[in-house]
Amino acid sequence: MATAVACLGTSDFYSALVDALSATLPIDYPQVWQYTRDKPEPVVVFHRLNGARREQQVEEYVAGAFRQDPFYRLSRNGDLGTGLSHWRAAANSARSEYYDGQDVCDEVVFVAQVDEQTRLHLCLMRSRSGTHFSDAELDQLRACSPMVVQLLRQHATLVRKAKPSIEAGVRKAVGLFGESLLTARERDVLELMLGGYATRFAADKLGISTETLRRHRKNIYQKLDVSSQSEVFSLFINSLGCFDAAPNQDPLRGYFGHQGANKHL
Structure with missing residues (x-):
């Protein structure tokens, strides 16, 4: 104790x-x-x-x-x-x-x-x-x-x-994550993925079939250049540093921009 x-x-x-x-x-x-x-x-x-x-x-x-x-x-x-x-x-x-x-x-x-x-x-x-x-x-x-x-x-x-400000910041980051790359429905799916929802429960919550949800998820993977849900989590966590610098925009904008700049160094 x-x-x-x-x-x-x-x-x-x-x-x-x-x-x-x-x-x-x-x-x-x-x-x-x-x-x-x-x-x-x-x-x-x-x-x-x-x-x-x-x-x-x-x-x-x-x-x-x-x-x-x-x-x-x-x-x-x-x-x-x-x-x-x-x-x-x-x-x-x-x-x-x-x-x-x-x-x-x-x-x-x-x-x-x-x-x-x-x-x-x-x-x-x-x-x-x-x-x-x-x-x-x-x-x-x-x-x-x-x-x-x-x-x-x-x-x-x-x-x-x-932690109220931290929790509010994370919720805001989740809401903006992928905004610059994904459709509104894909962002709905992505938010439930980040929330840890299994496929069939996410589909039920959105009122769509599991096949439709899987299709959205496949499109998300392609647009974010990842291949699994764990990589989505890693990308979100890694992009949070860029969200601190620009808290009103998609953290991926700054993250991918930073990654691109590093490739040319």
């Missing part, structure tokens, strides 16, 4: 907090979700998932599965208090239905009320191949719950104070 405290306000905080909690008990799928009262869609703040697990527990959740999540429903209705809440697969048939097909047999959630609008859920799940949280482990988690909830609140407050 001392390491988690030292990481308050930094990008390492959630990882350090999960490491502290998992030092004495196994955790398979740790996640942190943010729920905002006036925004129905939750936002994933932290997770350690990849492949099929990420698609199921993050992408499908954001795409709409969250509406069946018992913890989401209770929190949304004001029936889930701050502190530790526990769910077990065999304990309630209504809740078990939500977890059908998911590799989850047991889950505990630390709920932190950041302000009147915002809640954070630190979710600790166990896979079906493992064991349920024992009574002793649940007692241990309840004992540290006040500290965990307070740490979640403090971190969210520190991040909110420290």
